[in-house]
Amino acid sequence: xxxxxxxxxxxxxxxxVARHVIDLYSGLKKKGWPTGLILSTTRMExxxxxEIQHIPPSDLLILPMERGPHWSDAVVIAQLKRHxxxxxxxxxxxxxxxxxxxxxxxLRPWVxxxxxxxxxYRSVDPSLSTLKRGLIQVVERTFxxxxxxxxxxxxxxxxxAIKLGxxxxxxxxxxxxIRLDRYFKNHALPSKCLSQALTIGFVGRLAFQKNPLLFxxxxxxxxxxxxxxxxxxxxxxxxxxxMLAAAQRYGLNGQIDWRGAVSAASVFQEMDILxxxxxxxxxxxxxIESAACGVPVIATRNDGSTAILGDLLPEAIVDSFDSNDxxxxxxxxxxxxxxxxxxxxxxxxxxxxxxLDRMVNDIVVEYExxxx
Numbered sequence: 001x002x003x004x005x006x007x008x009x010x011x012x013x014x015x016x017v018a019r020h021v022i023d024l025y026s027g028l029k030k031k032g033w034p035t036g037l038i039l040s041t042t043r044m045e046x047x048x049x050x051e052i053q054h055i056p057p058s059d060l061l062i063l064p065m066e067r068g069p070h071w072s073d074a075v076v077i078a079q080l081k082r083h084x085x086x087x088x089x090x091x092x093x094x095x096x097x098x099x100x101x102x103x104x105x106x107l108r109p110w111v112x113x114x115x116x117x118x119x120x121y122r123s124v125d126p127s128l129s130t131l132k133r134g135l136i137q138v139v140e141r142t143f144x145x146x147x148x149x150x151x152x153x154x155x156x157x158x159x160x161a162i163k164l165g166x167x168x169x170x171x172x173x174x175x176x177x178i179r180l181d182r183y184f185k186n187h188a189l190p191s192k193c194l195s196q197a198l199t200i201g202f203v204g205r206l207a208f209q210k211n212p213l214l215f216x217x218x219x220x221x222x223x224x225x226x227x228x229x230x231x232x233x234x235x236x237x238x239x240x241x242x243m244l245a246a247a248q249r250y251g252l253n254g255q256i257d258w259r260g261a262v263s264a265a266s267v268f269q270e271m272d273i274l275x276x277x278x279x280x281x282x283x284x285x286x287x288i289e290s291a292a293c294g295v296p297v298i299a300t301r302n303d304g305s306t307a308i309l310g311d312l313l314p315e316a317i318v319d320s321f322d323s324n325d326x327x328x329x330x331x332x333x334x335x336x337x338x339x340x341x342x343x344x345x346x347x348x349x350x351x352x353x354x355x356l357d358r359m360v361n362d363i364v365v366e367y368e369x370x371x372x
Contacts, residue, residue, distance in 0.1 A: 005034065006034040006092065007033060007367060008036045008037075010096065011039055012042070012065040013039050014043040014044055014205060015205050018039075018044055019285050020119070021039070021096055022048060022051055023178070023179065024359070024363065025059075027360030028360065031360065036061065037055060037059060038063060038100075040063055041064070042064050045236070047263050063076050063079060063080070065099055081107065084107070084111070092112065093107065094114070094115045095114065095147075097117070097119045098122055101143055101147075104116065104146075105143035113370040115148065115151060115370070116147040116151070117153065118150070119283070120209075121157065123160075124157075124302075125279055126279055126280065141164045141166070148370055151173075151174050151366065152172065152174075153175055153176050154173075154282055154303045156306060157303055172362075174362045175359065176283040176288065176354060177354050177355050177356040178289060178354055180352075183265050183268070183292035197226075198229045198273070200232075200271065200274070201271035201273070201274045201275065202233045202235070202277070203234040203235060203264045203289075204235050206239045209279055209280060210237075210277065210278050210279075212233075212239055212243055213242060214323060214326070216246040216250070218277070218330070219255070223250070223252065223255070225331055230257065231256045232259060232267060232271055236260050264286065272334060274298070275298055276297055276298065277300055277326070278305075280303065281303060282303060283304050283308070287305060287309065291308070296333050296340060298330045312346045312349060313346050
């Protein structure tokens with residue numbers, strides 16, 4: 001395999017997008033694909049910054065990017081043009097998430113073939129006004145159509161791409177995958193004794209999309225029934241100050257363990273139940289990882305939770321963003337061992353569907369088709 005088949009993976013990466021791109025890079029390299037990474041570390045968590053330090057410098061191009069539209073985008077585009085011109089026309093560009101998707105569309109004249117993975121189109125956000133959603137859809141439709149392939153990570157995302165006006169022949173559904181051997185498997189462990197304090201967990205960026213303030217509300221509602229409940233919060237972000245203030249109002253600060261942006265794999269085994277509160281998602285790694293660790297989960301309904309849990313664990317999905325509903329569902333798992341044991345048993349089958357090898361193999365098939 002020669003450099004004429006080199007693929008560049010581009011992302012303004014944080015959270016699950018960073019996990020996806022780094023894992024895809026490793027999987028492609030194992031298969032002998034010449035692969036380069038174009039990343040921004042502006043929002044990248046420290047755990048991922050540590051991981052990319054082990055990537056050969058010749059494979060890694062760090063370009064600071066802002067998440068939203070910014071004057072520096074023109075600088076980034078100019079730098080990438082020069083990079084591709086030095087390398088010869090880019091044979092294959094795979095852009096991930098909205099920012100890289102927009103930049104990749106602008107670079108189309110310098111790219112032979114291109115793919116785009118949205119990781120949740122912004123226009124699926126249920127909090128958007130009708131006008132704002134319409135405007136965002138126009139933008140998403142315009143730049144998505146420039147790509148030779150759009151890879152949807154969830155069935156609902158596939159449907160949304162078609163509704164946006166992307167030709168069905170261009171769209172593929174390839175779910176995310178993880179290295180299952182990374183995670184502590186506790187599917188065979190007995191249910192936790194009720195004499196021990198219930199520990200609920202949150203994993204994700206403390207940002208609007210992840211809706212972490214709802215988690216604080218759920219913690220409070222559970223504390224009314226279980227006063228000794230504990231919480232572990234993994235992640236960091238702009239909403240942390242508001243979360244701290246809400247916890248203080250409820251008198252819960254002493255019951256929350258703020259872990260920051262650490263690897264969730266090392267923390268899941270300390271949780272009894274994961275509470276997933278996101279407003280919208282593509283294919284959240286947090287839910288796949290919790291399944292791999294055998295940690296029961298209660299999730300708000302979004303494209304990602306439906307794709308991962310919907311058929312085997314529909315009872316784990318709550319149709320509202322009501323803290324009472326989420327707290328009630330979590331307490332039922334905690335207080336009823338039979339429900340918990342059934343939940344944990346099904347998680348093993350869910351996790352087995354989302355292997356990294358399967359994801360990489362399916363994506364490689366699309367690369368090979370595009371390169372002929």
